[in-house]
Amino acid sequence: MTQSYFHFKFMHISMLFYRRSVYFGLIVTVCILFVVWSSLSMGVRNFGVVDLWNIMNGNGDSTDQFMLVELRVPRIVAGLLAGMAFGISGETFQSLTHNDLASPDMIGLNAGAALGVVAVLLLIENPFIPLAVGAVLGVVVTALVITLVSWRNGINQTRFVLTGIGVGALLFAIVQYVLLSANVMQVAQAYRWLIGSLNATTACNISALTFLVVSISLLAFRTQPVLALMDMGEGVAQNLGVHVSFWRVLVIGIAISATATAVYICGPVAFVAFASGPITRLVIGRGPAVFLSGLMGAFLLISADFVARTLFSPIQLPVGLITVFVGAPFLIFLITFQLKKQIL
Amino acid sequence: MIRVENLQVELSKQTVLSGVDLEIENAKLSMIVGPNGCGKSTLLRSIAKLISSAKGKIILDKRDVKNIPIKQFSKMLGFLPQNPRSPQGLKVFDLVSRGRAPHQSFLRQWSDSDEAAVKSALEATAMTGNHNRLLSELSGGQKQRAWIAMILAQQTDIILLDEPTSALDLRYQFEIFQLLKTLTEDHGKTIVTVVHDLGIAARFADHIVALKEGRVVASGASKTVLTSENLQKIYDWPCAVMQWENYPLIIPLDNLETA
Known part of the structure; x- marks a missing residue:
């Protein structure tokens, strides 16, 4: 009866993996590797496979070395990390609320993180307060505000989403106001980050971010079966032995940290968090698929960044511009064809 | 055996259950009946530990359910909500x-x-x-x-079902209740369901609990609970009760008071 699953057995460990999910994961991984390879080799300078190999091993001229190791590699890694985090945060919120519109970029959490970062950057101007603190605080406070405003004997998901959209718009307005009142030199930096860009990534904080995103991904992988049970309603889940209130807090914590991490890395890039989950579920036919949505997010973001970097080379577009151009039509498609079945 | 002692539930500041006492026997098919909004589902959800604000005691195998950890409880009692x-x-x-x-x-x-x-x-x-x-x-x-x-x-030994056959045709309704009956008789399951259809209750229930406005009005075998006096009390509507083979047969009458 378990023919649509791979049954993994090792000592006392016994796990089931849905076959289509495994195939999907493998295909997306191959696509990611392909985009990574293209991003490494193409740009202002193009490298062949042999060149790449030589430069990576330290046998190239110093300009090439710098371009590849100091510019392209950190940027690709940052794209993978931010995309993974966006995908995980989006799918987690979407499955928790049973609503595809409830992704962090739609309900104002990205805007909250953006305001937090901009506030630290332009208003506080204290070099000892890291931007990440602003991002995390921004997301947490925004999530709390949305929850409080939409709370009426519990959370109604439609009210939650609509409140989030309103709060997000308000927060972006505040961001604009902060930008207008700040000094011009800093505004340029902040503005580029606000559209969403991977240009600014440096190698120095990559290892910490990698550790963070890998932890988030492992946790997301662990919450997968629990989310599947909670998808049938919290009453059913609790009756099947899920400690619902504990897991709800944990899962929201994961989603919030993922959002904050992603926005910290590349700015409030829209539509990656929103689109990863629905695309993944459309292909494998079921949800929730948090880990796979993370892979999908990584693929989407580095593909968008590759296009942004090479389309009008040497001019580099911000990646956020590309995701909006591709993501907005997808939103319209989803609203017209998919969301009919849901409440909103 | 499930024993409920002085169960009180308030939801959004409204009293839903006000002091419910009842006992449910093992390996029997018990049914909870009553008018809309009388607290049937709330009673079932309270027994399933899904209402955290419930006051009073629910005792399962001599243990207060409050003291049973969720994972262990999930091996003792299964609950199916209405329209999952x-x-x-x-x-x-x-x-x-x-x-x-x-x-x-x-x-x-x-x-x-x-x-x-x-x-x-x-x-x-x-x-x-x-x-x-x-x-x-x-x-x-x-x-x-x-x-x-x-x-x-x-x-699990105990199974709670909230209106398992609402919106089903007569034939499917019967199939499902026949199945539940076999489960109690042949597999020793203790089953409690909320039902709307009194015909089903009369035909299949070993034990009926009738609720009205958050209180137990009558409880016992179908013949003792489904009498015309009780039905008048529970539903505020006159009914005649006849006998077909061994089952009570309920015929709602014209209500002369409102006519």
Whole structure:
């Protein structure tokens, strides 16, 4: 009866993996590797496979070395990390609320993180307060505000989403106001980050971010079966032995940290968090698929960044511009064809 | 045996249950009846530990349910809400195997006992042939049987069902209650259901609990509970009760007071 699953057995460990999910994961991984390879080799300078190999091993001229190791590699890694985090945060919120519109970029959490970062950057101007603190605080406070405003004997998901959209718009307005009142030199930096860009990534904080995103991904992988049970309603889940209130807090914590991490890395890039989950579920036919949505997010973001970097080379577009151009039509498609079945 | 002592529930500042006492016997099919909004579902959910604000005592096998950890409780009692949410893209097998969750852990997701439990749950509900079909392509009766199979795969001694046959045709209703009856008689399950249809209650219940405005009005065998005086009290509507074979047969009358 378990023919649509791979049954993994090792000592006392016994796990089931849905076959289509495994195939999907493998295909997306191959696509990611392909985009990574293209991003490494193409740009202002193009490298062949042999060149790449030589430069990576330290046998190239110093300009090439710098371009590849100091510019392209950190940027690709940052794209993978931010995309993974966006995908995980989006799918987690979407499955928790049973609503595809409830992704962090739609309900104002990205805007909250953006305001937090901009506030630290332009208003506080204290070099000892890291931007990440602003991002995390921004997301947490925004999530709390949305929850409080939409709370009426519990959370109604439609009210939650609509409140989030309103709060997000308000927060972006505040961001604009902060930008207008700040000094011009800093505004340029902040503005580029606000559209969403991977240009600014440096190698120095990559290892910490990698550790963070890998932890988030492992946790997301662990919450997968629990989310599947909670998808049938919290009453059913609790009756099947899920400690619902504990897991709800944990899962929201994961989603919030993922959002904050992603926005910290590349700015409030829209539509990656929103689109990863629905695309993944459309292909494998079921949800929730948090880990796979993370892979999908990584693929989407580095593909968008590759296009942004090479389309009008040497001019580099911000990646956020590309995701909006591709993501907005997808939103319209989803609203017209998919969301009919849901409440909103 | 389930014993409920002085159960009181307030939801959004409104009293839903005000001091319910009742006893439910093992290996019997018990049914909770009463008018809309009388607290039937709330009573069932309270027994399933799903209402945290419930006051009073619910005792299961001599233990207060408050002191039973969630995971352990999930191996003792299975609960199916009215119209549970069926996730997209699930097949019958997937749904039924989720009933095994209390017996599994993250690193032990599937064993021979899981396989055996799912198999026998599918057989008991006559769903074996449908195990590879999507939930979304099943008829109402089949879908309900799939959910009941999930609860059976949970292998609990007690099963609570909130209106398991609402919106089902007569034939499917009968099939499901016949199944529940066999489960109590042949497998020793203790089953409690909320039902609307008094015909079903009269025909299948070993024990009926009648609620009105959050209180137990009558409780006992169907013949003692379903009398015309009780029905007038419970539903504020006159009914004649006749006898067909060994079952009470209820005929709602014209209400002369409102006419």
